[in-house]
Amino acid sequence: MIGRPQPSPLKWGPLESIAGFHVHRAAVTTAQTFETHIGKTFGLRKVEFSLLMLLLSNEALAPKRLSRALSVTAPNLTLLLDRLQDRGLLTRVPNPLDGRSQNVVLTPEGRSLAAQAAEASKTMELEIQGRLSSAEHAMLIELLLKLSGPGKP
């Protein structure tokens, strides 16, 4: 079997040692994995999934906290919540102690969907652990946390 003339192998140069470059590539990969396991199945975007996970684990959260936790600007969060509310997955209840703020809570449907998505995320991580051992997986997350600094709850 005769191959075509091989092009000289690509030299990655400085990119090789730039953490951000590899982080970005990994983000593309994990986004695809997310899409096949959760996005397509549940009709959820990444941010929407993250949002549901936070609401699933915290009962009720003000938009302000969601905004900071997920680094979504307030205007964009409004649109995000609108979308999920229109789908009947969550509701906004006024805060009786402060007329300016709200509490976002899952509807029963939202809670059910979030629980299913959380379950699917376990399968997703298992696929990822096909490429990374369990120890490597844990180590990776630890290093990424160091890199991005402390979260803003």
Added chain:
Amino acid sequence: MIGRPQPSPLKWGPLESIAGFHVHRAAVTTAQTFETHIGKTFGLRKVEFSLLMLLLSNEALAPKRLSRALSVTAPNLTLLLDRLQDRGLLTRVPNPLDGRSQNVVLTPEGRSLAAQAAEASKTMELEIQGRLSSAEHAMLIELLLKLSGPGKP
């Protein structure tokens, strides 16, 4: 000093162990770091920087290879190259052996800018190594490579 009533600490729930979530957060952080060190200074976006680095290390590359290497679709690469060409940073020279394909090469100005940006990227990585030790930095890149699988040169 009397603090305000502390809200119950945020529970991250399933997100805590989802690699993709942390990869995405880290990508936001590294994008900001890139912006201050390179983006603002040289007027380059991330992809544009990556592209220049590849051209700096490889003399000449066909758009097809750039497209695969950086996971940029062909139509978007065209616009990307247009922009950089308009800035006088690169030129497209026809391939004499195949009328369909081209070679993208840096102009002297492009080479100079790319070299400066490459230099600045070292400073950028030094800042990142303020959060990660040198060994952790290397380990992180290794794990990210495993996660995203082999590149497509």
Added chain:
DNA sequence: TATTGTTATACTCTATAACTATA
């Protein structure tokens, strides 16, 4: 005056379909 949330808007990023010209 500061804060919460909203509206309107724009710019970047990425993807797809349809085209051309060469092979």
Added chain:
DNA sequence: TATAGTTATAGAGTATAACAATA
């Protein structure tokens, strides 16, 4: 028929400015 590159266009994703209501 298949491939390299282009054009046109649309959809996500993210950001800022200006506003309303409440504190």
